[in-house]
Structures are given as C-alpha cells and as structure tokens.
Amino acid sequence: MDDTTERVLTLLGLLQQRQVWTGPELADRLGVTPRTVRRDVERLRNLGYPVHASKGIGGGYQLGPGQDLPPLLLDDDEAIVTAVALLAGAGGAIASGGDAALRALTKLDQVLPARLRHEVRALSVSVESFGGGRDPVDSEVLMTLARACRDEVEIGFDYRSTPRRIEPYRLVASDRRWYLLAYDLDRDDWRSFRVDRMSTVMLRTWRFRPRAAPDAATYVQEGVASRVYRQQARFLVRAPAETVRRQISASAAVVKPRDRDTCELISGADNLDIVLWHVLTLGHEFDVLEPPELAARCTELGERLTSAGT
The missing domain is CATH 3.30.70.250 (Malonyl-CoA ACP transacylase, ACP-binding)
Known part of the structure; x- marks a missing residue:
C-alpha cells in the first residue's frame, strides 16, 4: 500500500469517527498540509464517499449519507464484532433479516484482510439455527468454538463443574440460547451443550477426523424440546x-x-x-x-x- 492510499484510508477512518473535522485538525492528525487534505477529500469523493465541506464557525469536513452505500472502514475489533452481529441476524435474531445478514456477512468476508477473514469464515460455516432471538453469550467463547469446528480441533471445558473433552461439530442458535453439537469423547456419543454453561473453554492440540454426524439443528432442537x-x-x-x-x-x-x-x-x-x-x-x-x-x-x-x- 503506497503512502497516499494509506493516508486516504486514515482520513476516511477519522471522518467515520467524528461528525465534523476542521481542515487544520485533519492536517495535524495526518501530518500534511491543508491543501493535501483537500486533495485527499476529493479522492474520497471520486470513490463515492459523500464528504461535505462547510465554512464558518462549526464548519469543516463531514461524511454524509449518499445515494449509494460506499464500503465502511473498520478496525480489527469492529470487523469481528460486526461479523458476530451479522451472524446473530443470520441465525434468526433479526426478524426477516436472515438472508440479508448472510449476504452482508459474505461481503464482509470478501473484503477483510487475511488475518481476519478466517475468523469470519469460522463463524459463517460453523453455525446453524432454529427459532428467533436469544440470550447473549461471551463472543470470545463463540469465536473459539467456531474456530474449533472449522479447524477440527478438540476442545476441553468445564460443564457444570465437570471437565469434558469433545470433538466440536456445529454451533446452533435456538430461539433462546446458543448450543454446541459435539461428540463427547468420554461418553462415546453425540451431545449438545449450552454455551452459557461452559467455562474455561480451551482449544486442545489434538485434531480429529469428522465422524458421520446427525443434522445439527434438528438434533439440538429435539434435545431442547423433548429429550431433555x-x-x-x-x-x-x-x-x-x-x-x-x-x-x-x-x-x-x-x-x-x-x-x-x-x-x-x-x-x-x-x-x-x-x-x-x-x-x-x-x-x-x-x-x-x-x-x-x-x-x-x-x-x-x-x-x-x-x-x-x-
């Protein structure tokens, strides 16, 4: 990435952080002259970003809405949180928004840098759902479980104070909670686990070859509604x-x-x-x-x- 491109992206990030910036403020943040700021603003406009400029007291540069939706600039944490939120929508937490959430999640995956793309893919391919909105759980635990499902790595955790060793298969979002469908190595059978009851979730060093598995959403739903x-x-x-x-x-x-x-x-x-x-x-x-x-x-x-x- 050349210096100009990096500077324009930094400018875009600043405009997304605050409603109005004066030219001197942006120039000071970027370490350039006000004239360079004006050129970079014009570059953003050519890319489709509606950057408005106003004079006088309280005036400055402002990123406004436009007819088209240009791409957002997200830092690493914002991108991951956005992916988790989209995943919740895809899982049914947002009424009639599942398909749109999945499309947005796919687009986000396409533009993420390599260091983040695998995190989003882990979520998008490792989660199924039935029902609607649900209780929140630790997003870091969800990410760990999703990565383990994707990478086919064993997980260890405490479940109601009992240590468990499992081969994770799918995360499943019900209308109330998150579950993990996994093969329980100590009980030699498939089990579903409530994510909110897990503690000390750790990736193990052992990889496994996936077994023939039941349909994740159906198995968990039947367990929640009947087998329990x-x-x-x-x-x-x-x-x-x-x-x-x-x-x-x-x-x-x-x-x-x-x-x-x-x-x-x-x-x-x-x-x-x-x-x-x-x-x-x-x-x-x-x-x-x-x-x-x-x-x-x-x-x-x-x-x-x-x-x-x-």
Missing part, C-alpha cells in the same frame, strides 16, 4: 406444519410435516399433561401417537370435561 425431559410425546396434528410452527415456540416442540394438511409434533415434559394442554390449545384436531398411556389420559380428561359441562 423425563417423558416424551408424539402427536399427529391436522394442520399444516408452517401453521403449527407459528403457534408454538421452537424450543417447546419439534414440528415435522407429514403432508400439506397434517404434521407431527414432538415434545417433552416432566408431566405430559402440560404437553397435552399446549397441543389442545393450538385449536386443531389431533391424535396421540405415543405413548399409549397418554391416549388413555385424553379419554379420562375428556370424560371429566364432559361431566363438568353437564
């Missing part, structure tokens, strides 16, 4: 899957389409009466697929309700 509970239930709901998904939280149930007019709903609870109540309040006809005792419970409760209404 003592009892599970399956229902056939006579309504389109998209209709039912809009009625129930992604963390509360997994909804799978059967055909255009029916879907399967999977959920869990310590008391299945709770699940039954939620399905009942959806307002659609349904059948209990399993467990058989829940179908008998429906008959029992139905008789009670009929008796109460007479």
Whole structure:
C-alpha cells in the first residue's frame, strides 16, 4: 500500500469517527498540509464517499449519507464484532433479516484482510439455527468454538463443574440460547451443550477426523424440546406444519410435516399433561401417537370435561 492510499484510508477512518473535522485538525492528525487534505477529500469523493465541506464557525469536513452505500472502514475489533452481529441476524435474531445478514456477512468476508477473514469464515460455516432471538453469550467463547469446528480441533471445558473433552461439530442458535453439537469423547456419543454453561473453554492440540454426524439443528432442537425431559410425546396434528410452527415456540416442540394438511409434533415434559394442554390449545384436531398411556389420559380428561359441562 503506497503512502497516499494509506493516508486516504486514515482520513476516511477519522471522518467515520467524528461528525465534523476542521481542515487544520485533519492536517495535524495526518501530518500534511491543508491543501493535501483537500486533495485527499476529493479522492474520497471520486470513490463515492459523500464528504461535505462547510465554512464558518462549526464548519469543516463531514461524511454524509449518499445515494449509494460506499464500503465502511473498520478496525480489527469492529470487523469481528460486526461479523458476530451479522451472524446473530443470520441465525434468526433479526426478524426477516436472515438472508440479508448472510449476504452482508459474505461481503464482509470478501473484503477483510487475511488475518481476519478466517475468523469470519469460522463463524459463517460453523453455525446453524432454529427459532428467533436469544440470550447473549461471551463472543470470545463463540469465536473459539467456531474456530474449533472449522479447524477440527478438540476442545476441553468445564460443564457444570465437570471437565469434558469433545470433538466440536456445529454451533446452533435456538430461539433462546446458543448450543454446541459435539461428540463427547468420554461418553462415546453425540451431545449438545449450552454455551452459557461452559467455562474455561480451551482449544486442545489434538485434531480429529469428522465422524458421520446427525443434522445439527434438528438434533439440538429435539434435545431442547423433548429429550431433555423425563417423558416424551408424539402427536399427529391436522394442520399444516408452517401453521403449527407459528403457534408454538421452537424450543417447546419439534414440528415435522407429514403432508400439506397434517404434521407431527414432538415434545417433552416432566408431566405430559402440560404437553397435552399446549397441543389442545393450538385449536386443531389431533391424535396421540405415543405413548399409549397418554391416549388413555385424553379419554379420562375428556370424560371429566364432559361431566363438568353437564
């Protein structure tokens, strides 16, 4: 990068930091004459940056909005934070903004220097999602986990005060929290971990060859909505899957389409009466697929309700 280009980029960075700069202030910061500042401002204008100049008290150079959106100049920390924010949008934290966030994340990746590009790629390829907005977690932990997923490196961490050794596969963003799908080396099986419950997250020196893995988002969602509970239930709901998904939280149930007019709903609870109540309040006809005792419970409760209404 030649001196002029570097100086113009520095000028752009200064204009983005503060609303108004006087010519002498910029000249002092850049170590040049006011005439050189005027030439560099003109170079920015030719590149599409709407730099306005005003005279008098309170006047100076100001970077304003234009018809086209020129590229931003970000330092390293700002670029990484921007990538994390875009990732949250791509994961569903911003309503109807997922596709735009992914496009912006891709563009950011294209213009980042090599020392930062791998950080953004680690995030963009190592994260899946289901549901909407979620609780915040330590972005540095997310970056560490994403890098490990990308580089296929083992991770060690404490989980509820218990040391774990795992092969990380994917980060998954639910409608409330971040999870990591990984192969637990001590338990010899796939597990999902809540990121907010991890502590002392460390990259290990051992690399691994990826195993055949389940679909990350589906596995984590089924765990959150069903497997984590003592009892599970399956229902056939006579309504389109998209209709039912809009009625129930992604963390509360997994909804799978059967055909255009029916879907399967999977959920869990310590008391299945709770699940039954939620399905009942959806307002659609349904059948209990399993467990058989829940179908008998429906008959029992139905008789009670009929008796109460007479």
